[in-house]
Amino acid sequence: GQQVMQIPQYQHVQEGEDFTTYCNSSTTLSNIQWYKQRPGGHPVFLIQLVKSGEVKKQKRLTFQFGEAKKNSSLHITATQTTDVGTYFCAASRNPGTYKYIFGTGTRLKVLA
Amino acid sequence: GAVVSQHPSWVICKSGTSVKIECRSLDFQATTMFWYRQFPKQSLMLMATSNEGSKATYEQGVEKDKFLINHASLTLSTLTVTSAHPEDSSFYICSAVRSGSLQTQYFGPGTRLLVL
Numbered sequence: 001g002q003q004v005m006q007i008p009q010y011q012h013v014q015e016g017e018d019f020t021t022y023c024n025s026s027t028t029l030s031n032i033q034w035y036k037q038r039p040g041g042h043p044v045f046l047i048q049l050v051k052s053g054e055v056k057k058q059k060r061l062t063f064q065f066g067e068a069k070k071n072s073s074l075h076i077t078a079t080q081t082t083d084v085g086t087y088f089c090a091a092s093r094n095p096g097t098y099k100y101i102f103g104t105g106t107r108l109k110v111l112a
Numbered sequence: 113g114a115v116v117s118q119h120p121s122w123v124i125c126k127s128g129t130s131v132k133i134e135c136r137s138l139d140f141q142a143t144t145m146f147w148y149r150q151f152p153k154q155s156l157m158l159m160a161t162s163n164e165g166s167k168a169t170y171e172q173g174v175e176k177d178k179f180l181i182n183h184a185s186l187t188l189s190t191l192t193v194t195s196a197h198p199e200d201s202s203f204y205i206c207s208a209v210r211s212g213s214l215q216t217q218y219f220g221p222g223t224r225l226l227v228l
Contacts (some may be wrong), residue, residue: 035219041219041221042219042221043156043207043219044219045216045218048124048216088156090217091202098144098146098161098209098217099146100157100217102148102155102156102157104155105154105155
């Protein structure tokens, strides 16, 4: 079945350092979404990427969809303590479907 | 907008009992809702897709007779864990897709189930 892997599994950074998590699929994707889950909370939608090579920015967050539409990345510039949480990608293989498979997640800890 | 609620937020029950969890979209209609379970420090595992007015579609390995899903209206889906056992203890999260929302899922706050 479709697998969506994320690396790294954990990341500890000093406040102010950058952070990147990578999402890799074994199959070509229709689109990909990113979510953030704070400790004890539920996933919150961040963004959706649809086009090959697409790059989107939200303040300090930069999201990229690979040219082959099999991988994606989330980069955070100058991390803050509020960035703490687990970042999940969610992949959809079929256009027009609402069904997404969640990646394994990357847990980010920011040290003040 | 796009608020999804779940009830109860947490529940403790004895082994062998059944537990019903409700998922409601409060300010929008959702023809499709999803049910996930999440074990501590792990990812969300999709259990089933709930469509209003039709039978749920279960993922491979999920027992449909154990996890009963009913999507009776455009704003409510329920998950019933029948004859719960300690291994069913988990964090159950629903999500709802708002029509025309570019496939964005809005997640409920989750329900923590502990089966003794």
